[in-house]
Amino acid sequence: MNIVVIGGGTGSSNVLVGLKNYKDLNISVIVGTMDDGGSNAMIKDELGLLPLSDIRKSIIALAQDSDKGLIRELFTYRFSEGNGIKGHTLGNLLMIAMTDITGSEVSAIDAFKFLFEISGNILPVTTDDAKLVAKYDDGTTVEGEHLIDEPKSDKHIIDLSLDSKTKAYPPTIDTIKDANYIIIGPGDLYTTTLAVLIVPGISETIKESNAKIIFIPNLMSKIGQTRGLTQRDMVEILEKQIGRSIDYILMNNGEIPKNALKRYLDQGEHQFKDDLEENSKRKIIKADLIANSLVKKDKGDELVRSLVRHDPEKLGSELYKIFRNQGVSRVFRWIINVYR
Helix, strand or coil: CEEEEEECCHHHHHHHHHHCCCCCCEEEEEECCCCCCCHHHHHHHCCCCCCCHHHHHHHHHHCCCCCCCHHHHHHHCECCCCCCCCCCEHHHHHHHHHHHHHCCHHHHHHHHHHHCCCCCEEEECCCCCCCEEEEECCCCEEECHHHHHCCCCCCCEEEEEECCCCCCCHHHHHHHHCCCEEEECCCCHHHHHHHHHCCCCHHHHHHHCCCEEEECCCCCCCCCCCCCCCHHHHHHHHHHHHCCCCCEEEEECCCCCHHHHHHHHHCCCCCCCCCCCCECCEEEEEECCECCCCCCCCCCCCCCCCCCCECHHHHHHHHHHHHHHHHHHHHHHHHHHHHC
16 A cells, blocks of 8 residues: 655654554655755755755654664754754764765665665655745745744745746656555645645646545644644645645544643644534544653754654554555445446
């Protein structure tokens, strides 16, 4: 069964971790390449390479656990001191070196897949250099993923585009065409999810594919992206972009730890109003998807991170139920058609 995950950020990484131990799944992740915050700014501006952080996260997520987590610790180690390397992860530096050795970012991904015994596919959405451009309801425009991701005040995006002519990396198109399921989210709606979907060729191929689409909403709103939106609003934004209905929505109904929730509320964020209804094209599944432990920030990390996240095992279990139940339904339909 071919599973495609859209995004590449921390939320998508949790999906990958949750699914990788189901050996009957052929997993691919399509990673956004517009991140220009933190160490990615240097990687793009000084070295002329694709942003590597989300690629690195996907490698870590899909790596086998035979080393008892040493690869994860090595790849995620972030320097907290040192001129020039403060804030960088060792994983990004290793990927820069491997890119230089192998000749391209794509070849570097293949090399690390071999080293870490990764069977899944990790694909950049594009190999072109492109920046995100957000147009807001107050008439202003902001260029660059980092500035869009961490605005100084809340305002609503009415259009997201790219600053240059860009095309999808061809293997991503083939991967989408072969997919049985496409998982969108969790992840920041604009800077992670739509950043992939707006690349020419991606939404068009999803629209024409026979794959079932699963959307996993974020746990909390985010300033400048989803503050003030409801579950229905986010679904409608995605459906407008891809030009077809979402088949499954996997929503959290678990309780967010009170201390973390209070910190979100104090910052002006909120949980999303549950205003979705099932229909003939859409099935809503509600489950406790909350990770039990709060996220701790690494030394040297200057970017804003979420406080609570989805639990990988819970995500994997609920997603696999969808795959299995759909597979059983498909068999029953086939039997009925044969013996009708």
